[in-house]
Amino acid sequence: MMDSKLKESIKSFINNVHTKNYSKANAELKKAIEYKIQERIKKAYKKDLF
Amino acid sequence: MSNITDILKEAAKDVLTEDSLQAIEETFNEQLDSKAEERSKIAVAAALNEQDEKYAAKLETLLEAIDKDHCRKLEKVVESLDTDRTNKLKQVIAKYQRELNNEAAKLRDTVVESISDYLETYIDQAIPAKSIQEAVNNKKALSILENFRKTLGVDLALANESIREGVVDGKKRLDDASSRLTHLTEQRDALASELVELKKTIFLQEKTKSFDEKKSKFITKTFSGKDLEFIRENFDYTVKMFDKKHTDALEVLKEDAISKSQIKEDVNQKLTTESVKSGNPYIDVLSKIL
Numbered sequence: 001m002m003d004s005k006l007k008e009s010i011k012s013f014i015n016n017v018h019t020k021n022y023s024k025a026n027a028e029l030k031k032a033i034e035y036k037i038q039e040r041i042k043k044a045y046k047k048d049l050f
Numbered sequence: 051m052s053n054i055t056d057i058l059k060e061a062a063k064d065v066l067t068e069d070s071l072q073a074i075e076e077t078f079n080e081q082l083d084s085k086a087e088e089r090s091k092i093a094v095a096a097a098l099n100e101q102d103e104k105y106a107a108k109l110e111t112l113l114e115a116i117d118k119d120h121c122r123k124l125e126k127v128v129e130s131l132d133t134d135r136t137n138k139l140k141q142v143i144a145k146y147q148r149e150l151n152n153e154a155a156k157l158r159d160t161v162v163e164s165i166s167d168y169l170e171t172y173i174d175q176a177i178p179a180k181s182i183q184e185a186v187n188n189k190k191a192l193s194i195l196e197n198f199r200k201t202l203g204v205d206l207a208l209a210n211e212s213i214r215e216g217v218v219d220g221k222k223r224l225d226d227a228s229s230r231l232t233h234l235t236e237q238r239d240a241l242a243s244e245l246v247e248l249k250k251t252i253f254l255q256e257k258t259k260s261f262d263e264k265k266s267k268f269i270t271k272t273f274s275g276k277d278l279e280f281i282r283e284n285f286d287y288t289v290k291m292f293d294k295k296h297t298d299a300l301e302v303l304k305e306d307a308i309s310k311s312q313i314k315e316d317v318n319q320k321l322t323t324e325s326v327k328s329g330n331p332y333i334d335v336l337s338k339i340l
Contacts, residue, residue, distance in 0.1 A: 002166060010162045036169050037177075044186075 006035040054078050250278050257285060268292055 009032040016025035055075045058066060066074070254273065258266040272288050273281045 002162075006166065007162055010165050011158070013165070014158075014161060032165075033169060033173065036166075036173055040173070 003035060003039060006032055006039070009035060246278060250281060253278060253281060265289075265292055 009028050013025050013028035013032060016022070016028060053075070055071050058071050058074060250273075254270060258269050261269070269285075269288060269292070273285075276284075
């Protein structure tokens with residue numbers, strides 16, 4: 001199940017690419033990547049890797 | 051009817067020969083036939099024209115009526131067809147819009163999923179997983195080592211015989227002192243509660259020593275289970291309340307006695323005398339009520 005925030009940021013990224021607003025698209029892509037990394041960190045905490 | 055030959059024979063029987071008469075008759079008959087034919091043709095043509103005009107007028111009326119009827123029917127047909135087609139078109143539009151929205155939503159979800167998968171792959175490639183794994187392993191190893199150090203340090207100290215005995219002895223003393231403390235605390239609590247009860251009893255005895263037995267009992271019963279502070283605060287109020295009740299009861303009895311004495315005047319004198327002699331019956335009745 002994809003996180004709702006991640007989904008929203010990807011949607012926003014697509015929308016901004018479509019409207020050629022590349023700076024905002026870049027920001028949204030960064031956000032999406034951050035969410036992905038946070039997801040992984042959460043998983044690592046759950047597995048007691050840290 | 052006599053024909054033209056007989057007429058001409060009678061009119062000019064000596065002038066014209068038989069052949070001439072025959073020729074005249076033929077010519078006459080031919081002319082007559084042709085004229086008759088012309089006349090009949092004209093009459094037929096006129097009749098036909100008249101009939102034609104009449105039929106034409108009727109046909110026009112009929113055509114107009116048929117035309118109007120057909121127009122009305124066609125209008126109805128067009129109207130119903132129009133409504134039917136409009137409804138169908140609306141349904142088609144709604145269906146296509148629904149399908150379009152569903153398709154668009156599916157496509158959007160698919161694109162989002164694809165981008166998410168791509169980002170996963172990108173992060174897998176971009177982040178040095180080996181280095182992070184190594185760092186995590188090192189940290190884990192460090193924490194494990196720290197725990198080992200703590201555990202082993204205590205174990206080494208306890209491994210020494212004299213230290214172990216000291217520790218055991220200290221623990222025993224601590225346990226004894228703890229149990230004694232618990233016992234003493236319980237005793238102290240019991241003594242404190244007894245002291246409080248005694249103080250309460252002494253206070254009530256001192257305050258109620260001038261009262262009669264009923265009043266003392268009432269006061270003691272009212273304050274049973276209450277703490278000393280509460281008794282000090284409410285003692286005067288309780289005594290006043292008892293006195294008021296007592297006075298009210300006396301008033302009621304007096305009124306009752308007076309009303310009875312007014313009904314029987316002869317007996318009243320005796321009863322009054324007896325009541326004065328007998329002491330205080332109202333107080334006895336009051337004491338029974340209270």
